[in-house]
Amino acid sequence: MRLLVIGATGQVAQSLASLNGSEPGLEVVVLGRPQLDVTQPDTIAAAITTNHPDCIVNAAAYTAVDKAEQEIEAAYAVNASGAGHVARCAAAAGRPLIHLSTDYVFDGRKATSYVECDPVNPLNVYGASKEEGERQVRSEHAGALILRTSWVYSVYGSNFVRTMLRLAASNETLKIVGDQTGCPTSANDIARACLACARRLIAEPGNPDLNGIFHFCNDTALTWAQFAERIFDLAGDPAIRETNVERITTEAFGAPAARPANSVLATRKFRDTFGLTPATLQESLQEFFSLYQPS
Ligand SMILES: NC(=O)c1ccc[n+]([C@@H]2O[C@H](COP(=O)([O-])OP(=O)(O)OC[C@H]3O[C@@H](n4cnc5c(N)ncnc54)[C@H](OP(=O)(O)O)[C@@H]3O)[C@@H](O)[C@H]2O)c1
Numbered sequence: 001m002r003l004l005v006i007g008a009t010g011q012v013a014q015s016l017a018s019l020n021g022s023e024p025g026l027e028v029v030v031l032g033r034p035q036l037d038v039t040q041p042d043t044i045a046a047a048i049t050t051n052h053p054d055c056i057v058n059a060a061a062y063t064a065v066d067k068a069e070q071e072i073e074a075a076y077a078v079n080a081s082g083a084g085h086v087a088r089c090a091a092a093a094g095r096p097l098i099h100l101s102t103d104y105v106f107d108g109r110k111a112t113s114y115v116e117c118d119p120v121n122p123l124n125v126y127g128a129s130k131e132e133g134e135r136q137v138r139s140e141h142a143g144a145l146i147l148r149t150s151w152v153y154s155v156y157g158s159n160f161v162r163t164m165l166r167l168a169a170s171n172e173t174l175k176i177v178g179d180q181t182g183c184p185t186s187a188n189d190i191a192r193a194c195l196a197c198a199r200r201l202i203a204e205p206g207n208p209d210l211n212g213i214f215h216f217c218n219d220t221a222l223t224w225a226q227f228a229e230r231i232f233d234l235a236g237d238p239a240i241r242e243t244n245v246e247r248i249t250t251e252a253f254g255a256p257a258a259r260p261a262n263s264v265l266a267t268r269k270f271r272d273t274f275g276l277t278p279a280t281l282q283e284s285l286q287e288f289f290s291l292y293q294p295s
Pocket of ligand 1: 006007008009010011012013032033036037038039058059060061062063078082100101102103130148149150151152153157187
């Protein structure tokens with residue numbers, strides 16, 4: 001199975017790249033800008049022609065949630081039109097497509113976890129651009145599988161876990177938002193979920209049960225403040241383990257972009273369809289620490 005993954009320097013793409021050759025016959029080709037720019041359809045079509053993938057994973061996105069409030073056109077160019085270009089090229093080449101999306105398509109006002117058919121109502125530009133991307137993907141590629149995930153972290157790039165560890169190295173107390181709840185998700189687990197999806201999409205072309213939206217996240221819902229405490233509990237450095245977490249409100253934190261108070265995703269549809277049970281936060285954080293090397 002050869003996968004073409006778009007978004008080379010991203011967390012999920014790098015996790016997928018790390019699976020290259022991990023089992024017989026698995027080849028993961030990862031491409032990003034400038035070679036493959038989702039805003040340039042010619043570069044997408046050329047990459048598909050050159051690499052003959054069995055399945056395409058679009059992990060490219062404009063993910064700077066706060067900056068997107070100002071850079072609206074840039075966010076939509078990648079997350080909406082860019083996603084549509086990828087879907088059109090994949091459909092034209094007759095290739096299955098997995099497109100990654102986000103919990104931020106929801107407004108967070110639901111009291112329980114979000115299922116795939118819940119109405120979307122994004123609170124910020126990033127979420128709105130991703131929601132428009134989902135719509136474009138569905139209209140361009142009838143067989144596309146859209147995988148919504150949440151609060152992604154990994155040993156790669158910039159994310160909440162790495163930021164917490166960096167800040168804890170030089171602060172005894174950190175003020176962390178305690179009134180947003182979600183499910184932190186390891187990029188490595190997303191990569192494994194993408195592989196499970198790709199296998200089925202390739203083996204069962206045209207199976208309508210594999211099309212449309214699926215939710216995938218790790219199996220533990222908590223607030224950012226609780227997440228920080230779980231990170232510090234598992235850190236190897238005793239000084240970091242003693243870091244105090246002071247809870248603050250979303251309002252006091254004052255980020256430019258609004259965020260949902262609850263963005264917990266229900267994963268039953270994914271589990272029932274693909275027979276894969278998402279790991280707990282504890283399990284995926286332990287894997288993170290087994291790979292993490294402080295810089
Ligand atoms: N991060 C999260 O917490 C989170 C939460 C929920 C859902 N998601 C979704 O999960 C997916 C993967 O997220 P991630 O955290 O792995 O993202 P990430 O680390 O921010 O990486 C995004 C990647 O997209 C690439 N990219 C941006 N514009 C591009 C373009 N025009 N053409 C090609 N590549 C482009 C970036 O490349 P450059 O280096 O060239 O900029 C980067 O490699 C995305 O769909 C995201 O919306 C993420």
